[in-house]
Amino acid sequence: MMKTMDQTLGYLRETLSNYTEDHSEGRNLYKKLKEGAYTSEASFVRDLNQREIHFLNHMLPKEINYAKEEQDEKRAHELNEVFELLF
Template sequence: MDQTLGYLRETLSNYTDDHSGGKNIYRKLMEGQYSSEGEFVRQLDQKEIIFLNKMLPKEIKYAKEEKDEKRAHELNEVFELLF
C-alpha cells in the first residue's frame, strides 16, 4: 500500500464508529488495491469527498500541533487531490 494511503487508513480508523462516511471510506481503502492516492481519490463519490474535505483539515492541524510533519504532509497530499 502507498505510504500516503497508510497514513490515511490509520487516520480513518478513528472514524469508523460514526455514520458520517468514515466507515465506508475505510472499507473502500482496505478492500481496494490502490497504487497511489490519486487512484484512490478518483474512486470516491461526492459524499465521501465531502467527508474527507471536513475531516482532513482537522487531522492535518492536529498532526502539526503534535509536530508530526510527516503525517501532516502525507494527509495534505490526499487533501490536495480532492479539489
C-alpha cells in the same frame, strides 16, 4: 512481489480508523481503502463519490492541524497530499 500500499494511503487509512465508530462515511472509506488495491492516492481519489469527498474535505483539515500540533510533520504532509487531490 506484491506492491505495498502507498505510504500516503497508509496514513489516511490509519486516520480513518478513528472515524469508523461514529461516522458511516468514515467506515465506508476505511473499508474501501482496506479492500481496494489502490496503487496511489490519485487512484483512490478518482474512485470517490461526492459524499466521500465532502467527508474528507471536512475531516482532513482537522487531522492535518492535529498532526502539526503534535509536531508530526510527516503525517501532516502525507494527509495534505490527499487533501490537495480532492480539488
